[in-house]
Amino acid sequence: MTTLDSRSNPLGADVHVGAEPMWKRYLPGHHWRTSDEEFDACTLGFWLFLATEVLLFAGLFCAYTIMRFKFPQAFANGSSYLDWRWGTLNTVVLLLSSYTMAASIRAFQLDRQSHGRRLLAATFIFGLCFLLIKFTFEYTPKLSGWFIAFDPALSHYKELVDGKALGGLFHHVAGYGGKAPGQFFSYAFSEDPWEPLWWSIYYCATGIHALHVVIGMTLIAWCFRRAILYKSYGPTHYTMVENTGLYWHLVDLIWIFLFPLLYLIH
Amino acid sequence: MSTPHAVTPEVFDELDPHGMGSYTKHSHHIVSGMTLKSILLILLAFTAITVGAAQAENWIEGSLHYALPRWVNVIVAMSIATVKASLVLMFFMLLRYSNPINTVVFLFCLLAFALFLFFTLLDLGTRGAINPIKAHQVEAGGIGGIRAGWRADAPIINQAPVVFWRERKIAEVGIEEYNRMKGILSHPHEGHGTPSITSANMSINRPGITSGLFEAVAPAAHDEHAPHGAPAAPHGAAAPAHAPAATPPAEPAKH
Numbered sequence: 001m002t003t004l005d006s007r008s009n010p011l012g013a014d015v016h017v018g019a020e021p022m023w024k025r026y027l028p029g030h031h032w033r034t035s036d037e038e039f040d041a042c043t044l045g046f047w048l049f050l051a052t053e054v055l056l057f058a059g060l061f062c063a064y065t066i067m068r069f070k071f072p073q074a075f076a077n078g079s080s081y082l083d084w085r086w087g088t089l090n091t092v093v094l095l096l097s098s099y100t101m102a103a104s105i106r107a108f109q110l111d112r113q114s115h116g117r118r119l120l121a122a123t124f125i126f127g128l129c130f131l132l133i134k135f136t137f138e139y140t141p142k143l144s145g146w147f148i149a150f151d152p153a154l155s156h157y158k159e160l161v162d163g164k165a166l167g168g169l170f171h172h173v174a175g176y177g178g179k180a181p182g183q184f185f186s187y188a189f190s191e192d193p194w195e196p197l198w199w200s201i202y203y204c205a206t207g208i209h210a211l212h213v214v215i216g217m218t219l220i221a222w223c224f225r226r227a228i229l230y231k232s233y234g235p236t237h238y239t240m241v242e243n244t245g246l247y248w249h250l251v252d253l254i255w256i257f258l259f260p261l262l263y264l265i266h
Numbered sequence: 267m268s269t270p271h272a273v274t275p276e277v278f279d280e281l282d283p284h285g286m287g288s289y290t291k292h293s294h295h296i297v298s299g300m301t302l303k304s305i306l307l308i309l310l311a312f313t314a315i316t317v318g319a320a321q322a323e324n325w326i327e328g329s330l331h332y333a334l335p336r337w338v339n340v341i342v343a344m345s346i347a348t349v350k351a352s353l354v355l356m357f358f359m360l361l362r363y364s365n366p367i368n369t370v371v372f373l374f375c376l377l378a379f380a381l382f383l384f385f386t387l388l389d390l391g392t393r394g395a396i397n398p399i400k401a402h403q404v405e406a407g408g409i410g411g412i413r414a415g416w417r418a419d420a421p422i423i424n425q426a427p428v429v430f431w432r433e434r435k436i437a438e439v440g441i442e443e444y445n446r447m448k449g450i451l452s453h454p455h456e457g458h459g460t461p462s463i464t465s466a467n468m469s470i471n472r473p474g475i476t477s478g479l480f481e482a483v484a485p486a487a488h489d490e491h492a493p494h495g496a497p498a499a500p501h502g503a504a505a506p507a508h509a510p511a512a513t514p515p516a517e518p519a520k521h
Contacts, residue, residue: 043364054372189451245359260344265336
């Protein structure tokens, strides 16, 4: 080893030399006095971004409130179409994913690399579960009437099944589908003329939330890739995982408010 | 920024030029594993409570035949959600342990949202005081020609899409089959279907022409298509299509 180690010789640091993990060799830019300053600035910037995300959903929540005041009966009817059990399951999945995300940041803070990677993977899988539950058990039946065969709600509609697909994997319930937003609405058994408005609010709010889940999962996958390939995150440098965690917790926060508003309040 | 350092930044430490040694000692709090696990359990417990409150409201309506005022469940659910949100913010997002400016930023964002909501509700909540007809749920009347669906070959109708699709289904399968399907589809979960009875706590004064007036004008044509147990609003919405004399905008579409 030379007297110039990679700490004090950034130009000499080779990314792919396996001597030290990348988090140890990370140096903040020279305009920062300390690493703390860089971390604080990055986190503050990310909190400012999170504030804009909250305001995005604030617009949706405001639309929800206005429509709830103007069309209370349509909203009472609309929310009765949603199954609170799927909503509760999704809430539990997201809370668990928030825990594994916070735990993975803690693992990287303690330089427990494989533990941190495992927890990142668990968070990603929980996010995937959330999306699968939403699309398979909630969106697809409502939009098209096609239920997956092992859907517990299907037993209630046995008499109305009029078609099967993919070797019996999907069953079609006559008359169930068509609960679509706005112009795409075609459900025949509504009680209130303003129910398409409820569906617009529902799909817009949960759809934009699902988009944020996808973005969060992309960030987590990126962190996972860097952790596996370069060991980029450790006790002295974990800003990227920290900010990904903040984004993911925000996604969980939004769902914590969406869930009672859509599923529990009638 | 305001975190104390063992060595002030002006004094250059050759062995630690970027102050990395003080990284975890001062400003980077590592939350204990026990804290994270207990916060998770508390969050799950609050989820159970909020779901339980909603189910209790349904149960009370079903068994005790008393409909709680709507605001009760709203307040309960929203306060539990706020508590859960603050726990996630403080412990999972580590607001508690980081620079107070982050908390200020987030609270300011919530203040902006509160302003947004406040002025909107101030307007909406007081429209009834100025023009009584705007106080409550908008009643569907004639709405002019709209397309029933997104396809270019969809018909132009002059009734609420809900009414159009209902009548189309009745024409397709017949009124008995329609009522049978409706009986199954309208009660999706145990004790959790569309409420067919409104109570005094939940009913809303609907201004405008009442359904009784419609029936007095055109009773015969209307009764055949009436689904059982339909509350007043669909009657008011379905009737314009069947009573051309009562609503002028319905006439051009009928003839």
